Amino acid sequence: MPDTPDEPTPVPAPPARPADGMPQEILELRASIDNIDAALVHLLAERFKMTRRVGELKAVGGLPPADPSRDRQQVDRLKGLAEGAGLDPEFTEQFRNFIVSEVIRHHERIAAEHAAGRLKGELPALDTYA
Ligand SMILES: O=C(O)C(=O)C[C@]1(C(=O)O)C=C[C@@H](O)C=C1
Numbered sequence: 664m665p666d667t668p669d670e671p672t673p674v675p676a677p678p679a680r681p682a683d684g685m686p687q688e689i690l691e692l693r694a695s696i697d698n699i700d701a702a703l704v705h706l707l708a709e710r711f712k713m714t715r716r717v718g719e720l721k722a723v724g725g726l727p728p729a730d731p732s733r734d735r736q737q738v739d740r741l742k743g744l745a746e747g748a749g750l751d752p753e754f755t756e757q758f759r760n761f762i763v764s765e766v767i768r769h770h771e772r773i774a775a776e777h778a779a780g781r782l783k784g785e786l787p788a789l790d791t792y793a
Contacts, residue, residue, distance in 0.1 A: 707762070710762070711766070711769070714766045714769065714770075715769060715773070717770075718766070718769055718770040718773040718774070719773055719777075721770060721773075721774070722770070722773050722774040722776075722777035722778075723777065728767045728770030728771050728774060729767050729770075734763070737759060737763075738756050738759060741755050741756065741759050742755055742756060
């Protein structure tokens, strides 16, 4: 047993911490995360505006809410994009399915309203299904 105490293990300097104790870098990352979340909300709102109109056109045209061939096309494309972007393709598929299941729920409600005659007069005339 040596009679000198062990050398203290060097401890890395802690990250800079503002008053609330949270490392500064986490606060900066959170600011960017908040910006990204806001963009996602706005993008989703735009997507739902588009799908609402698709739902109206489908209801008027007597088309079913879901389109399995379009679903497959979207999933294949998005999984390919996910791989290229370093995102888990399975997660990407589930995320897409989560959104589209809500779209289909909206489409079904729009179709029911159309069937009940409540959409009459709200929709512009359609050439396609006239
Ligand atoms: O493209 C359509 O036919 C839609 O109704 C839109 C949408 C989508 O949200 O992207 C929703 C349901 C379909 O199964 C496929 C795609």
